[in-house]
Every structure is written in C-alpha cells, then in structure tokens.
Amino acid sequence: MKHLTYFVLIFCCFTFTKGQFDDKRCKCICPSLSSVTNKTEKSHTSRLMQTTNDPPNRCNCEFVMLKIVADKLSANEIKEFCPRCECKYENRNTTIIRYVVIIVIWVISILVVYMLFLIILDPFLNKRVKGSYQEHTNEEVILEDAQPGPSHNMSVRGNVLNRVSNQQDKWKRQVKEQRRNIYDRHTMLN
Template identity: 55%
Template structure:
C-alpha cells in the first residue's frame, strides 16, 4: 500500500512541476493594445479596424509609439488625422494566477474522473452478491431494522451501506415499474 502512495505522490509532484516550469510565452504580462482603423481609412477607401500590440512602458502607450513605427510609410503626413481614431489601452495581467487556476481545474476534473472509474469498477463487485429475486414487502420499517442490525453487528463500512442503499433504490424502481406497467397504477 505504501508503494502505491509513493507512486501517486511522485506522479503528483511531476505533474505539478510540468505545469509550473518556466515557459516562454508568446504574450507578456504587460502590453499596450491599440485598436486603430485600417491605414486605407485615411485615404477614405475602407472602414476596417486593426489591432496593434506592443510591449512598451505605460507612459509610451499611445499611437505615436506603438502604431506609427509600424505603419509610418502608409500614412505619411496624415498622422494627425489617423491617431485620434486610435484607442490605446495599457493592460496588465498575471499569467501565474491563470496557470494556477488552470492547474486546479485540471486536477478537479482528474479527481472526478478517477472517482468515476473507481465507482465503475466497484459496481460489479457490489452487484455480484445481490442475485436474490425480488420479494414483495408491505412494511418498510421492518426491512430497515433487519438490514441495519447485521450491519452494525458485523462492523461493515461505508461500502456495505452504499451497496445496500443502492439495492434498496433498485428494488424501489423495480416495484414502481411493476406497478406502472403491470397494474397500471401510480405509487404515492
């Protein structure tokens, strides 16, 4: 059992370090984002907008420092007409927080998948022992007392209780089906 725990612990550590390692991303944590009209707008031919992104200090986040170095030749002499149409914003984001949130979401999904696989593997084991046919009963209180006494006496765990609850639910469903399809009545 300790070998399994150490295996899962080492897998967990390797998985975390694989996401935390230093990655050179395409985007920076800070940037200046300018949305400007297409250069053909100055000439009066189009009305599309273009996005210009540059990594500059906050005080240089404007059309002159971000957009004009890229499109200077296209709008030469019409800068005063072009730049007022640009909207520049300085953005800052924390990619470390984004990474941590993504890792947590992946781990939660992974744990749920592992739990689902555990339950899928556990279901045949629980259903294997319940091969008895359905017997109609009238008093549910007597049934619950007879099932709970051996459970307490034998010291069975949560697994047996889950199995018995599942069996009781399945019997209730079978009884409801029998009443609806065979007798054409609805249970209250």
C-alpha cells in the same frame, strides 16, 4: 500512473513557457490606412493591430503605431490617423490563471478516478447482492455475536459490502418508483 505523467508534462509546459505570456501589455487597434489616405490598396484595407510591452504612459498611437505606419502616411494623415486609434493598457495575472487551471484539472481528474472506481466496483457489488439479498429493517449492526479472528474480518468486510449494496438497491428502487410516479401517475413522492 498514466494520468500523473500527463499532469507532470502539462505542469512542466506551464512553468517553462513563462516567457511567452506577458502580464502587462499595450494593445492598439487602428483603422486601415486606406480610410485615412483615401486610397484603395489591397494591402491596407484591413484594420491594424499591434501589441507591445510598452509601459502605460507610452501606450498610445504615437509610440506604438507610428513606428509601423509613419513611412506610409504624410503629416496631415498622421493627425487624422492617431485619433482613430484605440490603445488600451492591459494588466492580468497569469500566475493565478495558471493555478486555477491546475486546480480544475486536478478536480476533474479526481472525479474521473472516482467514477472509474465506482464502475469497477459496481459489477462486484451486483454479483454479491443477487446471490444473498436480505431486506434490513434495522440499520444497526451488532458485532457482539461475531467471533474474533480471520473469519471475523471476512464477515465484517462482507457486512460492509452487503450494506453498501443494500443501500444501492434501496436507492435504485426509490429512483424507479419516483420515475414511475412522475411519468405514469404525474405525482411526486412525499
């Protein structure tokens, strides 16, 4: 229940923050103003970057960057400044990204729940196996001899748990044998 609450909160955050993410944007990266003006001022030594929502035909230095730096540059410096700018129009689909993230979170949550289920079930199976271990040579279960009724349901449940635990023990023995062969004898099982 706790995981479901977290998921609902995350989903609500994604849906209510729709206005914070733009699918289309214009991004301009320009050199520092000091590279054009040949002045070494501390405030203008880093590169300039601006992101706007301008359409593709207005995604250039004249429409995006000159709004910010026109008052700091002369006409000749503007002619030098704009060719050095790199403006790109970017288009992405945040809806698809959002759904992919939600699906990944769901898959991870399901795997975590499954792992917790196996961790909880493991001690119960191991306790049962240690008390009543039988090696099975025939995998078929004959239910004709079982009597109908409540004891029949309990025996079927017990048989299912015994079969699961027997398969688990068989797998553990095989893994142990494989480790011994690979690390000690340096051979592989066929």
